[in-house]
Amino acid sequence: MPSGAPLPRSTPPVPASPCVALIVAGGSGQRFGAERPKQYLDVLGAPILRRTVLAFLRHPQISGVRVVIDPAWRAEYDRAVAGLDLPEPVAGGATRQDSVRNGLEALAADSPTPIPTPARVLIHDAARPLIDPATITAVIAALDDAPGAIAAVPVTDTLKRGADGLVASTVERTGLWRAQTPQGFRFDAILHAHRAAAGLGLTDDAAVAEQAGLSVRLIPATEDNFKVTTPDDLTRAARVLMAGLGDVRTGTGFDVHRFTDGDFVTLCGLRVPHDKGLDGHSDADVGLHALTDALLGAIAAGDIGSHFPPSDPQWRGADSARFLRHAADLVAERGGIIAHVDVTIVCERPKVGPHRAAMAARIAEILGIALDRVSVKATTTERLGFTGRGEGIAAQAAATVRLPG
Incomplete structure (x- = not known):
C-alpha cells in the first residue's frame, strides 16, 4: 500500500x-x-x-x-x-x-x-x-x-x-x-x-x-x-x-477369510508367520476388517464394503490399516472419540498369544488412542466348524464411541 x-x-x-x-x-x-x-x-x-x-x-x-x-x-x-x-x-x-x-x-x-x-x-x-x-x-x-x-x-x-x-x-x-x-x-x-x-x-x-x-x-x-x-x-x-460427548454408541463387526497358499497371515496389522496365507482382495486382515465394521456401525456409516468395494482394483492387496484409519477419521469428523475397541480372533492356528501385545499396540497406533483403550483376545472353537477344521480364520469386534449430543 x-x-x-x-x-x-x-x-x-x-x-x-x-x-x-x-x-x-x-x-x-x-x-x-x-x-x-x-x-x-x-x-x-x-x-x-x-x-x-x-x-x-x-x-x-x-x-x-x-x-x-x-x-x-x-x-x-x-x-x-x-x-x-x-x-x-x-x-x-x-x-x-x-x-x-x-x-x-x-x-x-x-x-x-x-x-x-x-x-x-x-x-x-x-x-x-x-x-x-x-x-x-x-x-x-x-x-x-x-x-x-x-x-x-x-x-x-x-x-x-x-x-x-x-x-x-x-x-x-x-x-x-x-x-x-x-x-x-x-x-x-x-x-x-x-x-x-x-x-x-x-x-x-x-x-x-x-x-x-x-x-x-x-x-x-x-x-x-x-x-x-x-x-x-x-x-x-x-x-x-x-x-459434551454424551451420545454413547456401540458397534459390532464380523469377518472371515479362508486359508490359501502362503507363508504368513496378516492379523491386526501384523505379519504373523504361518504355513498358509489368507485369501482376500486386500491383505485379508480379519481383525482390522471386523474392527472397521464395528466403528462404521457405531456411527451408522455403512460397512467396509460400501467404502472400499472389493470389485475396485485399487484395493487389491491394500493395507487394511487404511480402512481402519478411514473409519476413525469419520468418527473424528462427527466430533466424536473412540472410547474403546475389542477384537477377538477365532482360529486353531497360528497362535495369537505371543503377538497380542504387539497387535494391540498397532491398533492403538492406527486409531491414535491410548493402549489401554484396546483389547485383543483369541479363542478357538474346540475344533468345531470351519475354523476348527483349519479352513480359515474369523474375527469379531466391538467398538464404543462417544459423539456430541
Missing part, C-alpha cells in the same frame, strides 16, 4: 457473502514446554489443530479454511490435517501480526482459486479448539453492520496491579473484556489495516483494526473458548470435550 494512502475507517453495510476462516498456527508454543508446538498435540485422540480446523469446515457459513504455519513443522501439519480438503498452508512470519498479514495476502493473491478473495474473514487461534458454532455465527452476523467483531468475555474477577510481588492498586473492571478469537472483519478493511500496521507489534487483530480507526464490536462468547497455553489447559480441554 503506498505511503500516505487513506485507510478505510468505516464502510457501509455489506450483504451476506462468502466468509473464509484464517487459522493462525505458526507459533512455537514455548510456554507450553512440549517438544513440538501445542497446536500439534493430541487431545482425546485428535490434534488440537485438526479439531480447530474441523470446527470451521463444518460451519455452513464458512466457505473455506486456510492455515498459517511455521514451515519447519510441515510434517506435523500434514499429520494433523490428513484427509481434510485444505489448500496449501501459508508460511508464517516472525510475529503473530506478520503471520496474519501473510495469510491475508495469500487469500488476496489466491483469487479466484483455490479460495476466491472473500468479502469477510474470521481470524482464529489454532490453539482454541473448543470454539462453538453459535459464536462463529454471531461474529459473522455482526459484520453486516460493523467492519469488525471479536469474540470476548467480560472480566468478572477483581483485578490487581502488582509491583515487586505486592498489590499496588485495584483496577476498575467495569467495561473490561478478555479478547478471544475468532476476530472477524470485512476483508479489504483488515487487509489494508494490516499493511499499514506492519512492524508495530500489536497483539491481536482487533488492535490492528483499532489502529486503523475501524470500529470493532464485542460479541459475548463462552469461557470454554479458551486458548490452550499450558499442560493444565490440555487437561481442561479434554474434560470439556468429554462433557
